[in-house]
Amino acid sequence: MVHIYDGNPSTRLGLDNSVSNGADARDEDRIRKPVNSFSDMRKALDDLLAANTSVDRLLVETHGSPGRIYLGASAIDHTVVNSFFANRGYERMFPNGARIVFNGCNVAEGDTGWRFLERFGETLLGLNGGQVTGWTSGGLSNPFSGHVVHLWGAVRVLYFAPGGTILERFEQ
Template sequence: MAMVHIYDGNSSTRLGIDNSVANGADARSEDRIRKPVKTFSEMRHALDDLLAANTSVDRLLIETHGSPGTIGIGCQAINYTMVDTWFGNRGYERLFPSGARIVFNGCNVGEGPDGWRFLEAFGSAFLKLNGGQVTAWTSAGFSSPFNGHVVHLWGDARGLILAPGGTITERLEA
């Protein structure tokens, strides 16, 4: 089984400081399959490659920019209303064994009612076969210059646990 890390590979500089998701992701040392992407089409292609290689993904970390109920890669954004259009009915649920975990490490993705809707949409598309857990942050974060990890100083993570078949069995708020 594998940990897969899909992240926004676009460069981003503000005030002369590299604040890109890629900067933090590239600084990490965990053993994982790294998939930097610059568009949602590339993200779908990365998932297609994993599917073609018959990869079993027990942990998926998706690190992008975000806002309530939305993830962003470069100048593109996908909110909960678009998840099924982009990722539904492509067989991605076959990537995830029972108990798999998907984590969105992006600012505010899980915040508010739209955050819940996003987790429901993504969990339904990706974990409907074997169940699992999908989680996202309700707060903004920043990349630590010491280890590249994104740090959330306030807010909580929230998540859903899905049973095989895609039924939501529990809502989690930390």
């Protein structure tokens, strides 16, 4: 598993609510890639591609809002995915059946959330297919395990066939 997460510090009401705080508490075997900007995220993917890394699972943990992820104060939505991530060869890293999870608050919420999942899925999973997942709710970080818990809302999953065609939209 490759774990790309927001490495920016973040404090609200005197509490550390940074994504990196939770990510650092995790104990899974993973390739850790803390990033502070979308250029850093692209560089992390470039490095994985240059190392010929096969990515069967990608966890992207950032703050989010409907149809957007944030790294620091910068946001990316479905309208700019291509300018940051398309035509760079990243789709070659993802084997058939790869899974991408965007674990950020409300990333998959509403029509913009579906478009966000679609665009990332088409861009990164278009060659071999797979699934891309996001949450429609806010989440709470468990300080003991580092996992983010979503207590309400739904999980949305898009399944892609090789070639990038959407096979199924799933919401639970």
